Amino acid sequence: MRTAPTEGKGVKPIVLAPTGFSASLRRIGALIKRYVYLLRSSGVRLLELIYWPFLQMLTWGFLQKYLSETTSPLAQAAGVLIGSVLLWDILFRSKIGFSTAFIEEMWARNLGNLLISPLRASELVAALSIWSIIRLSVGMVPVAFAAYLIFGFNLLDLGLALVAFFAVLVLTSWSLGLISAGVILRYGLGAEELAWSLAFLLLPIACVYYPVSVLPDWLQPVALALPPTHVFEGMRAILLEHRFEPAQLWWALGLNAVYLIIGYVTFSRFLASARVNGTLLRLGE
Amino acid sequence: MDERVKKASREESGARERDPAGDASPAKVRDLTKIYGSVTAVDRISFTLSQGTTVALLGGNGAGKTTTIAMLLGLVVPSAGEVRVFGADVSRNRGAIAHRMNFQSPYIDLPARLTVRQNLTVYAGLYGIANAAERIAYIAEDLQIAPLLERLTGKLSAGQKTRVGLAKALLNAPELLLLDEPTASLDPDTADWIRQKLKDYAETRGATLLLASHNMAEVERLADRVILLHQGRIVEDETPAALIATYGRKTLEQVFLDIVRGRAKHAVSPERKAS
Numbered sequence: 001m002r003t004a005p006t007e008g009k010g011v012k013p014i015v016l017a018p019t020g021f022s023a024s025l026r027r028i029g030a031l032i033k034r035y036v037y038l039l040r041s042s043g044v045r046l047l048e049l050i051y052w053p054f055l056q057m058l059t060w061g062f063l064q065k066y067l068s069e070t071t072s073p074l075a076q077a078a079g080v081l082i083g084s085v086l087l088w089d090i091l092f093r094s095k096i097g098f099s100t101a102f103i104e105e106m107w108a109r110n111l112g113n114l115l116i117s118p119l120r121a122s123e124l125v126a127a128l129s130i131w132s133i134i135r136l137s138v139g140m141v142p143v144a145f146a147a148y149l150i151f152g153f154n155l156l157d158l159g160l161a162l163v164a165f166f167a168v169l170v171l172t173s174w175s176l177g178l179i180s181a182g183v184i185l186r187y188g189l190g191a192e193e194l195a196w197s198l199a200f201l202l203l204p205i206a207c208v209y210y211p212v213s214v215l216p217d218w219l220q221p222v223a224l225a226l227p228p229t230h231v232f233e234g235m236r237a238i239l240l241e242h243r244f245e246p247a248q249l250w251w252a253l254g255l256n257a258v259y260l261i262i263g264y265v266t267f268s269r270f271l272a273s274a275r276v277n278g279t280l281l282r283l284g285e
Numbered sequence: 286m287d288e289r290v291k292k293a294s295r296e297e298s299g300a301r302e303r304d305p306a307g308d309a310s311p312a313k314v315r316d317l318t319k320i321y322g323s324v325t326a327v328d329r330i331s332f333t334l335s336q337g338t339t340v341a342l343l344g345g346n347g348a349g350k351t352t353t354i355a356m357l358l359g360l361v362v363p364s365a366g367e368v369r370v371f372g373a374d375v376s377r378n379r380g381a382i383a384h385r386m387n388f389q390s391p392y393i394d395l396p397a398r399l400t401v402r403q404n405l406t407v408y409a410g411l412y413g414i415a416n417a418a419e420r421i422a423y424i425a426e427d428l429q430i431a432p433l434l435e436r437l438t439g440k441l442s443a444g445q446k447t448r449v450g451l452a453k454a455l456l457n458a459p460e461l462l463l464l465d466e467p468t469a470s471l472d473p474d475t476a477d478w479i480r481q482k483l484k485d486y487a488e489t490r491g492a493t494l495l496l497a498s499h500n501m502a503e504v505e506r507l508a509d510r511v512i513l514l515h516q517g518r519i520v521e522d523e524t525p526a527a528l529i530a531t532y533g534r535k536t537l538e539q540v541f542l543d544i545v546r547g548r549a550k551h552a553v554s555p556e557r558k559a560s
Binding site for chain 1: 319321351352355362398406408427453
């Protein structure tokens with residue numbers, strides 16, 4: 001057992017946790033605990049996690065129901081719109097979870113404390129990423145269950161593909177979260193709007209509610225370069241044509257690897273730049 | 286340069302990296318410079334903090350105190366020069382020494398929506414303290430914040446927040462404690478209490494303290510040594526008593542005013558400081 005001296009005079013020594021990888025996990029855990037405490041402190045925050053996805057699911061669910069009663073054969077396909085909404089919400093809420101936790105540190109003027117502690121930048125990113133999944137689950141599980149109860153749409157009907165879709169969307173959300181966190185680190189809370197709006201940039205191009213073929217020819221390669229596009233195409237293939245396309249997933253995972261590297265490099269560069277420019281001294285102002 | 290000198294220099298440098306304890310002053314700053322655009326915030330300052338001493342960084346607004354502390358903490362990267370803390374280069378190897386130091390400032394906060402105990406628990410985890418509950422109980426007792434532990438940090442008064450901030454800063458019993466205006470905006474009674482706690486901590490722990498302050502009474506009471514900054518440069522580096530005697534003044538405040546109003550007797554060259 002390693003110990004560190006304290007103030008003496010009978011004050012017990014500090015027992016130090018193991019070093020190395022387990023110390024790293026401990027720091028990540030400590031930061032996640034901070035976010036859990038925060039969420040637990042406010043029932044409103046907890047409710048908000050469910051509120052918006054639930055409203056959105058209701059809106060699109062009723063629209064789906066209305067369309068299914070019309071003559072459009074495509075719209076009659078079960079659950080396409082609700083499926084799109086739920087999967088889009090996985091991407092959007094995960095991104096918001098990542099970014100909100102990061103911005104929260106700036107609002108609280110706590111980032112300085114974190115950055116002088118033994119916490120490493122990679123551990124901060126890991127904690128934000130894990131937290132985004134926890135936060136997402138808290139919001140999405142009840143809403144997915146409500147979609148089943150109200151509209152008979154079972155997200156689990158997507159089968160194992162759902163796990164893969166989930167992974168792809170979450171990985172994309174981390175890339176977006178890293179980029180927006182980096183920009184905010186460098187330019188301060190003035191760039192906060194980016195954290196909220198960056199995901200929406202994908203909404204029209206990632207073909208959430210319509211197939212890629214709807215886009216003009218010149219825009220289609222751009223759409224196919226985005227991992228979520230392959231998820232939504234894959235989902236439609238399962239629900240409309242009852243076929244699973246693994247190639248779509250491999251493309252999405254490959255692209256995600258590239259975007260994650262770009263996101264982490266962007267975050268690291270902007271953090272380094274903030275240290276050079278002295279921005280970290282003025283965070284939260 | 287003579288090849289032997291180069292070789293000796295390489296060997297010395299290598300030995301220092303292998304064995305940081307070989308040059309393990311709590312802090313050693315050499316020719317430290319920070320330039321923001323056209324503004325030189327810190328201009329080739331050099332000083333060493335010896336173990337167990339309390340050193341005050343004094344200077345007017347914009348003199349470079351906070352930037353200097355930020356460079357010691359690794360929050361700001363120097364434009365030139367070197368910062369070593371316990372022998373480690375802060376810019377490259379902050380992780381190796383972060384658990385041995387800590388910082389308190391009224392300009393950074395702990396999360397307002399967490400209780401005091403939750404905040405301290407989180408930071409105990411970040412600093413790798415396995416017996417967190419025991420340590421928090423001791424610190425809370427010592428700093429008289431035990432009744433505040435279950436209260437939201439954001440609901441505390443300025444004095445209470447300062448004590449809680451200090452609790453976070455002392456949680457890991459740091460060997461090097463950096464303080465930026467530790468008693469700013471506190472009433473005289475609370476400020477006096479905080480000063481006494483800092484003094485006690487430095488003595489019992491044998492810790493090194495570096496504090497930036499505008500409060501001359503505070504500096505006279507706490508500091509063994511004063512480094513006076515003016516326009517980013519060190520203009521004095523003496524004990525408070527020696528400074529007062531040198532300037533023929535009665536208080537440190539009068540000395541400070543002499544210097545910031547351009548009545549300094551002399552500016553101490555970086556070379557002299559380095560020696």
